[in-house]
Amino acid sequence: MAQDTSNTSKLDRIIADTRRNADQRSLGYREQALKLYPWVCGRCAREFTRANLQELTVHHRNHDHDFNPSDGSNWELLCVYCHDNEHSRYIDASGAQAPGAHAVATGNPFADLKAQLAAKKR
Numbered sequence: 001m002a003q004d005t006s007n008t009s010k011l012d013r014i015i016a017d018t019r020r021n022a023d024q025r026s027l028g029y030r031e032q033a034l035k036l037y038p039w040v041c042g043r044c045a046r047e048f049t050r051a052n053l054q055e056l057t058v059h060h061r062n063h064d065h066d067f068n069p070s071d072g073s074n075w076e077l078l079c080v081y082c083h084d085n086e087h088s089r090y091i092d093a094s095g096a097q098a099p100g101a102h103a104v105a106t107g108n109p110f111a112d113l114k115a116q117l118a119a120k121k122r
Contacts, residue, residue: 029068033058036072043082
């Protein structure tokens with residue numbers, strides 16, 4: 001009998017943890033955005049279902065990931081392709097570099113090549 005009580009209390013804890021985790025996830029801005037907006041990409045109009053919902057992302061319109069008003073005014077749903085494109089355009093327009101990007105070389109390795117070849121021939 002003690003074994004049954006132990007298993008029941010363990011199952012109750014698992015269920016309580018699962019419900020608590022689901023409640024915490026529902027407080028996240030992605031879950032809020034998915035409840036507010038239809039599951040359609042705001043750029044290419046691709047429609048999503050539960051089967052491919054992981055490919056639908058939340059884009060912050062002002063690019064500030066800490067600004068998450070509950071009315072969703074800073075969010076739009078974009079597919080992963082349109083989201084990547086939006087961030088690439090933002091980086092290009094602002095001149096900022098993506099994380100991990102390397103600076104563009106400004107030197108010309110062949111600048112003095114003609115003179116060096118001429119000197120070598122002499």
